[in-house]
Amino acid sequence: MSNPTNLKYTREHEWIKDNGDGTATIGVTDFAQSELGDIVFVELEEPGFTFEKDEEFGTIEAVKTVSELYAPVSGEIVAINEQLEEEPELVNDDPYGDGWMITIELADASELDELMSADEYDQITA
Numbered sequence: 683m684s685n686p687t688n689l690k691y692t693r694e695h696e697w698i699k700d701n702g703d704g705t706a707t708i709g710v711t712d713f714a715q716s717e718l719g720d721i722v723f724v725e726l727e728e729p730g731f732t733f734e735k736d737e738e739f740g741t742i743e744a745v746k747t748v749s750e751l752y753a754p755v756s757g758e759i760v761a762i763n764e765q766l767e768e769e770p771e772l773v774n775d776d777p778y779g780d781g782w783m784i785t786i787e788l789a790d791a792s793e794l795d796e797l798m799s800a801d802e803y804d805q806i807t808a
Contacts, residue, residue, distance in 0.1 A: 685711065685804060686778055690797035692754045693806065697778065700794055701785070705760060709782040710742065710751070710773060713807045718744040721773045724766040726751075726784055732758045735793055739784060742773065755793040757786035 689697045695714035699707045715721065726740035733739055733753045740751040762784050766772060773781040788794075798806070 685713075685800040687800045689778070689800065690754065690794055691800065691803035692752070692797060694752045694754075695807075696752060696754050698754045698794065698797065700788075700791070704788055704791070705785055706755065706757070706788055706794070707782050707785045708739075708754065709777055711803070711807075712777045714749075715774050715777045715781070718742065718747060718749060720745045721770045724770045724773065724783065726762045726766070727759055729759050729761060732789075743770075751783065753786075754797055755786075756789035758789070759784050760787050761785040 685691065689699050691697050691711065695711045697709055697711050701707060721742060721744050723743040724740065733756065735753055735756045737753050738750045739753050742749050742751055763782050766783065775781065
């Protein structure tokens with residue numbers, strides 16, 4: 683699966699989509715889900731939780747390991763993908779679609795400029 687060019691990426695393998703209205707949606711990349719293996723549980727902070735860039739906003743558990751989820755930018759969670767409680771495998775099946783994790787209100791949209799493009803992310807995962 684190729685990485686969508688309309689997203690920004692982190693070295694910790696999260697993606698973020700600027701929704702254009704002061705909010706952004708965050709998930710993990712196809713590379714991350716393939717490295718983790720079968721996802722069995724996703725735990726996310728609740729709406730209203732605020733965080734700074736690079737702080738933890740949840741964990742993702744696979745059959746073999748547990749990994750922290752790190753915020754690519756600062757913000758406040760306004761929505762979580764509640765479907766992941768019942769179907770965590772959506773992260774494996776559709777990491778850039780139905781497997782999204784949280785939507786946030788951006789604290790500082792300029793932080794998006796510090797993240798990698800799809801081409802830059804492809805280079806670190808090649």
